[in-house]
Amino acid sequence: MTELKACKVCNLTRQMFYGVAVTSLSQLRIRGGEALGFSPDASVSVVLEDDGTIVEDEDYFLCLPADTKLMLLNNRETWTPVPRAYGGTGQPNGESVDLEVDGQDNVDGAESWHSAATRLKQNLGNIILMSEADLQSLIDVPCSDLATALGFSQQKSRILQETLQTIVDRREEERQSKEILQLYLKAIEQESNQDPPETSAKLDETDGVQVETTATFSSRLLMVLKYKTHPETRLSNEELQMVVRQGAKVMVEALGWDSERTAVLVQDCEDELSKRLQRVQALNSLSAQKKQSSNTTSQPRTERETRAKRRKQQP
Incomplete structure (x- = not known):
């Protein structure tokens, strides 16, 4: 029997949270939507209540800790942060968070790292689910304060902060790689726009990947993007x-x-296109190496055949 996961769901107003126990993300949409009074045929999306992270992958959902607060959005609703009253912190249902912060400190920043530390204390695996802002807030907080919040020794907290810094640096490297790819794609687009009018609707070959210059979206393409899991893997180049x-x-x-x-969908498509480009370039490189090796091998054989013919022609 599939294990039940306990979750807390709310709508965009955060006026009330409902507890549900489900076995999958699709079941959460159905039961959570019923609890919140959504129409049965409504299109429901799920995000993390605290930061608006979109939850649409089943494995990601199963990795979330128990009693995670999730917001269900109906139709064109968009996540918004908790409204803050002047001079204080607004919380739904009268809930409040008491933070010991000096008068000159940034209250929002303190709340951010306290919240991130709480999630980390529940499960260290939550590191992979945290945003860069949360990771950076844990890095910037004094080591002694982090040790107290997590119940760690200062040495262990220092090692944790170094690990978090490594993760942030790696994400920055990945972002820079994506920016390079974007520049590459922009260059392709500029070359495409410079083509003669009579050939502008054709497909150009760039490193083995076809680039379409028309901007019409087929119904099939929109259906795949809207309703398929990991749609980027189902699309052509x-x-x-x-x-x-x-x-x-x-x-x-x-x-x-x-x-x-x-934006997440477009980024996934960029990543998939980058992977395919790399595979094509790797195959081209391998093919060139094989061709060079074949030419090197055939040359001595040709010389031996030439010498043999000369000996036969001698009287």
Whole structure:
């Protein structure tokens, strides 16, 4: 029997949280939607209540700790942070968070690292689910304060902060790689725009990946993007290039999604296109090496055949 996961769900207003126990993300949408009074045929999306992270992958959902607060959004609703009253921190249902912060400290920053430390204390595996802002807040906090919040020794807390810094650095390297890819794709687009008018609707070959210059979205493409899990793996090279070139702003209008969810989709398409480009380049390199090796091997054989023919021609 599949294990039940306990969750707390709320709607966009956060006026009330409902506890549900489900076995999957799809079941959460159904039962949570019923608890919140959503229409049975409504399109429901799930995000983390505290920071708006979109939850649409089943494995990601199963990794969340018990009693995670999730927000269910209906139709075109978009996540917003908890409203803050002037001079204090607003919390739904009269809940409040008491933070010991000096008068000159940033209250929002203190709350951020306290919240992140609490999630980390529940399960160290939550590191992979944290945003860079949360990770950086744990890195910047004094080691002694972090040790107290987690119940660690100062040495262990120092090692943890070094590990978190490594994770942040790695994410920054990945971001820079993506920026390079974006520049590469932009160069392709500029070359495409310089083609003669009579050939502008054709497909160009770039490192083995076809690039489509038309900007029309087929119904099949939109269906895959909206309703398939990991849609980027189901698209052709031309379709991936089209999504990346149009960008999140155009795709928001085409899909009817919020900007954050659409940006994640476009980024996934960029990553998939990058992987395919790398595979094509690797295959081209391997083919060139094999061809060079074949030429080197055939040369001595040709010389031996030439010498043999000369000996036969001698009287």
